[in-house]
Amino acid sequence: MRIRSRLLLLLIATAAVPTLAMGLLAWRDAERALGEAVAEQYRRSARAEAEHASTYVLSLATELGSALLHLDPEKLGPAEAQEFLARVFLRRDGIALVGLFDGQGRMTASVFVDDLEAFARQEPQFRRHDTVAAEEVEDFRRRAAELLSRVPAGRAYAISAPYLTAVRQRPAVVVVALGPRGGAGGLAAELGLKELAQRLTASGEGSERVFLLDGEGRLLLSGDPERERRREAFAARLPGAPGAQRTGQADYEEEGRTWLAAYSPVPELDWVAVVARPREAALAPLHALARNTFGVLGLTLVGVLVLALLLARAMARPIARLAGGARELARGNLGHRISLSRRDELGDLARTFNDMGHALEVAHRELLGFNEQLQNQVEERTRELQKTQAQLSRSQRLAAMGDLAAGMAHEMNNPLAAILGNVQLLLMDLPEEDPSRRMLSAVLQQAQRIANIVRELQLLVERQHFGRTPLDLHKMLQRVLDARGADLSAAGVRVTCEFYPGEVKVLGDQQALSDVFGRLLGNALNALKDRPERNLTLVTQRVDAQMVKVEIRDTGRGIPREHLERIFNPFFTTKQQWSGKGLSLAVCHRVIEDHGGTITLQSDQGVGTTVTLMLPTAPIPPPLV
Missing domain, CATH: 3.30.450 (Beta-Lactamase)
Incomplete structure (x- = not known):
């Protein structure tokens, strides 16, 4: 007998016979384990469906109780x-x-x-x-x-x-x-229960059925409206299901087929969840295992016959895979790796190839990350430049408006002073019952209003050189709130202060900053008129060692988005009744800018407005030695 024939018989004796014995033993054990696993799986599915049905209904009871x-x-x-x-x-x-x-x-x-x-x-x-x-x-x-x-x-x-x-x-x-x-x-x-019925329909895979029974064993939900209207009775087919207190399992006959079913009670609802599937479909993996086992035996015998050919191909295939991996790298697929579990020279070559691909992939990823980081930095610098340009443009507009306002204020002061003086002298000479007194009083009132506008223009024009001193920010805000307390209470505004814990000091002028906060509170109070919810919130926060942030939030009417670009322009107002002069926010912008800070405004129409001020903090004095 030739060596090739002896090798063939040896392979049959050492491979086919043990495989046949192990296959039969494994099939018997798998049959028992699979039957138990299928039953347990259906019981778990029934419990899951029962818990979901209970949660679906009881969650509404919880929501109603919470309401x-x-x-x-x-x-x-x-x-x-x-x-x-x-x-x-x-x-x-x-x-x-x-x-x-x-x-x-x-x-x-x-x-x-x-x-x-x-x-x-x-x-x-x-x-x-x-x-x-x-x-x-x-x-x-x-x-x-x-x-x-x-x-x-x-x-x-x-x-x-x-x-x-x-x-x-x-x-x-x-x-x-x-x-x-x-x-x-x-x-x-x-x-x-339509949504619950849809879940039952979706839960059933293939020939599997998932349905709910009521306390008398009649069909409650199955996803099939016709069967639900007939209220099919399952009490005879599943005698243990109605009134069940724990999960169970049973078989029943329907449509000439035997169904494997598991049921579980639905907590607190006197329902029963059932998961059923035809027995042949449930045990299909077992039959497939039997076919696979005997198929493996046949393949083993065939494999012995072709083993000689595979031994020759075992040397050529790794080399072809190495060549294919090199082509993938050449195409740019740097994530390609060669899976070659060998401990010879070909295995060493495959591992070296994978190390090279990993190094190339890391380098490529680092290059992409550097490019992304560079792009983010360019975008950030661009945003900062646009913000600076917008602020510079606003300052230039204010400066141009200031030049015009300065000339107007200068030319108007002298004739206005003459009008006020003459009107006051006339009022002093007229008796109280004189009809002309009412007309002159109206002239005096309007002239004083013009004088106030001129003073506002002068505040807008003249860049202030404030005597800056360390100021307690929280005490200053509290004093402004106290001054406006009567107006806020009369308007029904609820004020909330969320101050940074501890003392916060800013560097600035007491009178100028108090005037800014007073103007902003006045604007918020005007926006809150006739609103169903009148809330005003003041928030302070340390940004870093040099800056502190103050936010004034209200739930007022808000400002249309198309007006936000012009909100700091002089004489621009969004008030429903034009009772103001449109200079308040422009003056606030000029004062905060002169203090070395910034002021921004965010608003949603119908929701509210948030004004954010960034102010420089007062330097901390060195400790006494």
Whole structure:
């Protein structure tokens, strides 16, 4: 016998026979383990579906209870009740109706969609809710009132048995939550189970079925509307499922097939979740394992016959893979690696090749990172330059306006002083009952207003050289708030101070900075007029050792975005009634700029405005030796 034949017989004896024995043993063990694993998998799936169904319904009870936590339903007016119910209604898509009930079980307010297009024009979210018929509203009122009357003692909520809606024919439950005083009224909502049914449909893979049974073993949800309307009975097919207290497993016959099913009770809902699959489909991996085992045996025998050819190819293939890897690197695919687990010279060559590819990839990545970092730096410098250019342009506009204003103020002061003096002299000579006195008083008032505008222009024009001293920022802000306290209280403004902990000192002029903060508070007070929410917040924060930030936030009318570029221009105002002079923010900008700081403004129309000031901090004196 030739050596080649002996080698062939040796390979058959050492490979095929042990493989056959191990395959049979592995198949038997795998059959038992796979059967247990499949059963456990279905039990876990049933528990997961049960927990999801419970969470889906009970979460609404929790939300309703949370909504009533600090609310007495009987103390709500009609408008407040409707607004409250609308917020609850829009909180979740599955809610079809929501109603507020008093202590006698009467529905005092409700929200539901009876005209989808009309509701959607008010709020697009209504499109995700079902349109409810009048008889369904009455059915909901009856079910909710009955459920509220029999909430178990010690419980703050209750859930009805599932039912099909009268017109839509969709499964739903009623969820109620008691008011804060127990029996004095409550909140009820009809929760549609359509979304839960869709999950059951999506959870079933292939021939697998996932469905819910009620407490009597009838089909509740399966994703098939026709079967749900028939309310198929499973009590006979799954006798252990109705009223089950723990997860179980059973087989049942349907449509001439045997189904492997696992069921689990749904916590607190008296439902049962079932996951079922045809037995042949459930055990298909076992049959595939048997086919694979015997296939491996056949392949082993065939492999012995072609082993000689593979030995020759075993030397040529690694070399071809090395050549292919070199071509990938040449194409620019630096992440390509050669997987060659050999401990000979070819393996060493493959590892060296991979090290070279890794080094090239790291160098390329570092180069890309450097380019990105350089681009970011260029963009940052560009933004800084644009910001500086915008500030310079604003300063140039103010300077140009200042030159014009200086000439106007100079030319107007002398004739204005003459007008004021003459009018005051005339008023002194006229008796109180003289009709001309009223006209002269109006002239005096308007002349004084012109004088105030001239003084504002002079503040805008003349660059101030303030005597800068260390100032306690928090005390200065508090004094300005105290000065405006009466106006803020009269307007119903709620003021909140979020000051940086500890003392914060800035370098500046007391009178000038107080005037700036007073002007900004006046602007905020004007913006808060006639607003439903009147909040004013003052925030201080240390940016670093040289600068401190002050933010003044209000919930006023806000400023249109197209006006933000002009907000610091002289004589520009966004007030609804042009009672001011349009110089306040321009003066503030000039004062803060003269102090070596900056002032910026962010605003959203209908939301509010935030004014941010950056001021230099006072230097810390050296410690005494």
